[in-house]
Amino acid sequence: MSAFGPTVDAAIARVREDVARLHGELTRYGLVAWTGGNVSGRVPGADLFVIKPSGVDYANLAPDNMILCDLDGGVIPGSSGSERSPSSDTAAHSYVYRHMPGVGGVVHTHSAYATAWAARGEAIPCVITAMADEFGGPVPIGTFAIIGDDTIGRGIVETLTGHRSRAVLMQNHGPFTIGKDARDAVKAAVMVEDVARTVHLARQGGELIPIPQAAIDSLFNRYQNVYGQAPQGTLS
């Protein structure tokens, strides 16, 4: 398999490794049940992405059985893992990669607290500083969409384009998150469940104190530019 030349082949191998390993974070944080949920990662420098196969146990995921797709969601014939079907959410992932060039990773789960907000079609209000840091404000709702055509992908792209949040709660369905790479999208999937849970618990106990918009802006800007060991770009 060197249909893409050594540079792209090496990039594919790295993304296969990352995407396979990052699925372990979904189980570690309890975001998925059975074979549900999926992570994908764009191959830098090529019109390709790598995604989980459909209906395979988390314990059996490995770089070799990740599936390589073009940006229309078609499996690359003869590539490692191509004898299996890709995730049933592949059309949604590919739609995002086609329409959001800054996105390098997409994650989907049915994590319980985030999906609970989605079942009410209610955005998560920004009442904790960790949410301002990570999402820059409320986490929005995307329209109801049936799996299997472009409606989910379109809903994600329409909601998140130009939005600070890297997470959208698709109504009655669950969260999709994006990031500059697969790891960044997985982080957003972990954090959206964390804030969905905390704000759910907070509201059960009484009235929430809003955070002033100026403070939200300041927290978001600082976190995007200062936190961690190197500046992080925002997604366009």
Added chain:
Amino acid sequence: MSAFGPTVDAAIARVREDVARLHGELTRYGLVAWTGGNVSGRVPGADLFVIKPSGVDYANLAPDNMILCDLDGGVIPGSSGSERSPSSDTAAHSYVYRHMPGVGGVVHTHSAYATAWAARGEAIPCVITAMADEFGGPVPIGTFAIIGDDTIGRGIVETLTGHRSRAVLMQNHGPFTIGKDARDAVKAAVMVEDVARTVHLARQGGELIPIPQAAIDSLFNRYQNVYGQAPQGTLS
């Protein structure tokens, strides 16, 4: 022990292996406490099934101490593990195997969220797409029944025969799930707790958005026929 001939003996060995191992999923997903809960699997090609012994620690379950029963729930004399008593729910499992020939696996737990719905005698409404996928609509309630005779088995069969759902919440008791084999029934047990939890959390926060029936039908049909690496049969 080759009372059943080499083909059936080999099938028994495979089901013992599966049933023993699948109990590990009940603890992994936190569906059971102490020695509660049980999985059984029908032996293909024979009027036999394999079930967990009663009151034995999960850590000590192994193929050899699983118990082989006939379809009346009687322990097969002299078979491996036959010196122990089978699960106290054996009568319910055997009733299901006798009356639902398409069922190859049965699981029972007292998982917390599913049992909470059961304590109110309230079906779980279908407000998330994962529920439409997996159960094709609401998860129904079965009548209150005392353990020890056929009333539990009858309640399961009456509720699930001709129903899309592979899970029933027995009132004041807990979930029973069925599947084409033991693994499929365990998947249903994992998923029913997952949706019971998500819908519980969703409703705590306010009003739920229903999913239109046509969308539920479409999701269910698609998932039964397309998801995973090969088409799955529905249970008759």
Added chain:
Amino acid sequence: MSAFGPTVDAAIARVREDVARLHGELTRYGLVAWTGGNVSGRVPGADLFVIKPSGVDYANLAPDNMILCDLDGGVIPGSSGSERSPSSDTAAHSYVYRHMPGVGGVVHTHSAYATAWAARGEAIPCVITAMADEFGGPVPIGTFAIIGDDTIGRGIVETLTGHRSRAVLMQNHGPFTIGKDARDAVKAAVMVEDVARTVHLARQGGELIPIPQAAIDSLFNRYQNVYGQAPQGTLS
């Protein structure tokens, strides 16, 4: 160390082993935080019991540092572990052993759901069959008592003597459980948290369906006499 003769010494060694190991169930089921919670076991054939040391990490508990006490809660001088202080709940445990001769094990935790009922001084109503099986009815509340004298022990004994339940929720404090041995008391501690959680969740969602008293009686009697691999005695 053979101050008690070889038979009692052997029994002490077995109880040390059991009590040390059984503490692992408290952490496995998430019933305790940091160094909180404690298990003790009576030494059969002697006026002695074995209990956890005070303020020691769960990871460091071992048969040798369990503490051997007489039935007044006094540490046996020179016995293994006697250089440490016993659990700060030792007075309560010893009071139970003195006044309930049928009790062979005592457990105390601050497990979250059970303690939540205790903070309201509200007994857990018997609305799930697993509760009827295990506790034979509601789990009762014991009076508010300050640690450090006999008031906790007295509260436990007054509440549980002649009661079907092996668990009492001490008001504003948390659950104490008893059993025929340490393992049986640990099982009761695991199960009381499990039912406290399930009934809490059930009631959050609406009105509970009571179980008729005759059905509770039938479930309790059956479980005490039939479940598991051998009949279990009830505690007097």
Added chain:
Amino acid sequence: MSAFGPTVDAAIARVREDVARLHGELTRYGLVAWTGGNVSGRVPGADLFVIKPSGVDYANLAPDNMILCDLDGGVIPGSSGSERSPSSDTAAHSYVYRHMPGVGGVVHTHSAYATAWAARGEAIPCVITAMADEFGGPVPIGTFAIIGDDTIGRGIVETLTGHRSRAVLMQNHGPFTIGKDARDAVKAAVMVEDVARTVHLARQGGELIPIPQAAIDSLFNRYQNVYGQAPQGTLS
């Protein structure tokens, strides 16, 4: 690296070891998500403390990459780990060390239940004896503060100076805890989430029974002086 002489260098090595290892308790108790949360420990006998680097995975924390700071929060040039940035909460930690000489450890998390109380700006009422033991009364709220200058540190110090509680819930943000050393502050972080959860659950079910002030005082005094294997000092 022996800029501080052998005694202080040895103390630094011990604190690096402790602080790196204690971060494992934050993940074990589920108090943190992704790279959030941080522990620091003062170096006894020197105006120095050790803190977690910013944005590094918990799995990769080790004594060598902990960061050594002076009491103004400046990284000690050339010390092990100094090529990285310290935790983004370093200013708050250093403010506490400068203004509370009795404090030897500081911990910050966004643990879900404690942060839920913080999002309402509501102190946790003291209705369980474990809270009286550990915190001597309610866990207080600190004022809303934006990260990045001294306002968080000032809020912590103003709230906790002269207070029995070693935990403060910073409004809309989350808990900060202090202790005589890093381990003691981590214990407070574990316990504040535990009581935040239990009291949250308790109040969901109905009215709470208050504990009389005299009983709270008696529990607190006893626990500070008697519990564990040696007396513990309170923090001034």
